[in-house]
Amino acid sequence: MNNANLSDRDLSVLWHPCTQMKDHENFPIIPIKTAQGVWLEDFDGNRYLDAISSWWVNLFGHTNPVINAALKDQLDTLEHTIFAGFTHESAIQLAEKLVEITPPGLNRCFYADNGSAAVEVALKMSFHYWRNLGKTHKTKFITLENSYHGETLGALAVGNVALYKATYAPLLMDVITVPSPDCYYCELGESWADYSTRRFALMEQILAEHADSVCAVIIEPLVQCAGNMRMYDAVYLKLLREACDKYAVHLIADEIAVGFGRTGTLFACEQAAITPDFMCLSKGLTGGYLPLSAVLTTDNIYQAFYDDYTKLTAFLHSHSYTGNALACRAGLATMTIFQQQNIIEKNHQLAKVMGIVATRFHAHPQVAEVRQTGMILAIELVKNKLTREPYPWQERRGLKVYRYALSKGVLLRPLGNVIYFMPPYVITEAELEWLADIAWQAIQHAVRD
Ligand code: PMP
Numbered sequence: 036m037n038n039a040n041l042s043d044r045d046l047s048v049l050w051h052p053c054t055q056m057k058d059h060e061n062f063p064i065i066p067i068k069t070a071q072g073v074w075l076e077d078f079d080g081n082r083y084l085d086a087i088s089s090w091w092v093n094l095f096g097h098t099n100p101v102i103n104a105a106l107k108d109q110l111d112t113l114e115h116t117i118f119a120g121f122t123h124e125s126a127i128q129l130a131e132k133l134v135e136i137t138p139p140g141l142n143r144c145f146y147a148d149n150g151s152a153a154v155e156v157a158l159k160m161s162f163h164y165w166r167n168l169g170k171t172h173k174t175k176f177i178t179l180e181n182s183y184h185g186e187t188l189g190a191l192a193v194g195n196v197a198l199y200k201a202t203y204a205p206l207l208m209d210v211i212t213v214p215s216p217d218c219y220y221c222e223l224g225e226s227w228a229d230y231s232t233r234r235f236a237l238m239e240q241i242l243a244e245h246a247d248s249v250c251a252v253i254i255e256p257l258v259q260c261a262g263n264m265r266m267y268d269a270v271y272l273k274l275l276r277e278a279c280d281k282y283a284v285h286l287i288a289d290e291i292a293v294g295f296g297r298t299g300t301l302f303a304c305e306q307a308a309i310t311p312d313f314m315c316l317s318k319g320l321t322g323g324y325l326p327l328s329a330v331l332t333t334d335n336i337y338q339a340f341y342d343d344y345t346k347l348t349a350f351l352h353s354h355s356y357t358g359n360a361l362a363c364r365a366g367l368a369t370m371t372i373f374q375q376q377n378i379i380e381k382n383h384q385l386a387k388v389m390g391i392v393a394t395r396f397h398a399h400p401q402v403a404e405v406r407q408t409g410m411i412l413a414i415e416l417v418k419n420k421l422t423r424e425p426y427p428w429q430e431r432r433g434l435k436v437y438r439y440a441l442s443k444g445v446l447l448r449p450l451g452n453v454i455y456f457m458p459p460y461v462i463t464e465a466e467l468e469w470l471a472d473i474a475w476q477a478i479q480h481a482v483r484d
Contacts, residue, residue, distance in 0.1 A: 038079045041066035062438065070097030073462050075446065083446045086470050088459050091260065091292050093323030095372050096461040102322050105368035109361050118146070118358035125363035132370045133329055136301060138310040141331035145350075146358040150291040150317035151185025153328035154253070157313040158189050159352060160336065161251040161285045167339045167348045177241060177252040177284070180215040183261030184253060184289050193253050196262055211245055213238045216267035217259065219404060219415070231268035238275060242282045251285035251312070256303035257408050260292040263453040264413035266406050272307035285312040291328070295319035296379055296460065299386060299409025312336060322369035323459075327362035378460055386410050388464045389456060392471035401482045413455040416478065426452050435481035436474075445473045454478065
C-alpha cells in the first residue's frame with residue numbers, strides 16, 4: 036500500500052468536502068496512515084505538521100493517550116444507545132461538566148452531532164421559545180456580515196460568506212445582515228475596542244428597528260474564523276448582550292470554532308463576562324476525535340418548553356446519534372485534560388511564542404496584517420500593501436502556499452489569501468518556530484510572480 040494506489044482508489048469512489056474534485060487531476064490526495072501529536076504520516080512515510088488542527092478540531096494531539104484509554108474503556112462498556120427515554124453516564128457527566136465550565140446561567144445541555152446541527156438547534160429553540168410565549172411575530176434572525184455558521188440550510192442562511200452561500204440563496208430563509216465589527220477595517224491609529232464600539236452603533240440601530248420581529252442575533256465571538264480569521268474586540272460582545280436584553284432578543288454565541296481555549300480563555304464569551312442565551316459547541320468538544328455538538332442554554336429557555344404534552348410545546352428535534360456514548364466519553368477525557376494539565380495557563384506562553392515567531396511577517400511587502408487572538412494567528416496576503424488591494428482570487432495564491440508547505444511537511448490550509456496558524460495545544464515552541472519558517476518560505480514562493 037502506498038500513496039499512489041490509495042489516492043487512485045480514493046479518487047475513483049470518493050467525493051471530498053469543500054473540494055473541486057477536478058483539482059485532484061493535478062494535486063494528489065494524501066492518504067494518512069498514522070498520526071501522533073501534531074504529526075500526520077502518509078503511506079510513503081512523509082510527515083506533516085497539522086498546523087490547522089485538522090479543521091480546528093484537534094486540541095491535544097492525534098492518538099492522545101488519555102483520550103485513547105478513555106475510548107477503549109467506553110468501547111467495552113457501551114458504544115451507543117437511543118437518547119430519548121434513555122441516558123448513560125458519559126452523557127450525564129459531560130453535561131454536568133459543560134454546565135460547570137460554561138458562563139454562569141447556562142444550565143441545560145442539548146446534544147447534537149456536528150456544528151451545523153447545533154446551530155440549527157439553537158435557531159429552532161430560539162424561534163420556538165418566542166412561539167411558546169405567544170410571540171409569533173418573532174421569526175427573523177440577525178447575523179453579521181462575513182460570518183460563518185455551517186453548511187445545512189438554516190446555518191448557511193445565517194452565515195454570510197458568499198463563496199459558500201451565494202449558489203444556494205434561492206433556498207435560504209431571509210435574514211437581517213449587519214455590518215461586521217471586523218477590525219481589519221479600523222482607521223489608522225484607531226484601537227480595536229474603539230472600532231468595535233463604533234461598529235456596534237449599526238447593530239444597535241437594526242435592533243431598535245427590528246426587535247419586534249427578531250428571535251435572536253447569532254455571532255461568532257471574537258473571531259470570524261471561516262470568514263478569513265477576521266477579529267474584533269470583546270467590547271462588542273458586552274454591548275451586544277446589553278442591547279439584546281434591552282430589546283428582548285436572544286443572543287446565540289457560536290463558539291464551535293473559538294470555544295475550548297482557542298481565543299486564550301476557555302470560552303470567548305468570558306472575555307466580555309457575558310452569558311449568551313445559547314452557546315453552540317462542537318469541534319474541540321471531543322478533542323478532535325468524534326463528531327459531537329452541544330447547545331447550552333438557560334433555565335428560562337428550558338422552562339418555556341416544559342409543560343403537559345398536550346400543550347404541544349416540546350422541542351421535538353432529534354438526531355439518531357444524539358448523545359453518542361463514545362463521543363461523550365471522548366469529550367469527558369478532553370475536559371479532564373483541560374482541568375488536570377492547566378492548559379489555559381500554559382497556552383498563554385504558547386500564544387506569546389506564536390506572536391513572536393510571526394513578528395517577521397509584519398514587514399513582509401505582501402502582508403497587509405498579522406492579527407492574533409489567543410491561539411489563532413492569521414497573516415493576510417495582499418497584492419498591494421499600501422492600498423490593501425487583494426490578489427485576484429483566481430490566482431489562488433493561498434493554494435500555492437498550501438502546496439509548497441505540504442512539500443516541506445506542514446499542513447496549512449489558507450482561507451483564500453489568509454494563512455493562519457491554529458495548531459493543537461501540544462505543539463512545541465521549536466515546532467512553532469519551524470512552522471513560521473516554512474510559512475515564510477511558502478509565502479515567498481506564492482508571491483514570486
Ligand atoms: N460554526 C462555526 C463558527 C464553524 O467554524 C463551523 C465549522 N467550521 C460550523 C459552525 C459548522 O460546524 P460543522 O462543520 O461541524 O458542521
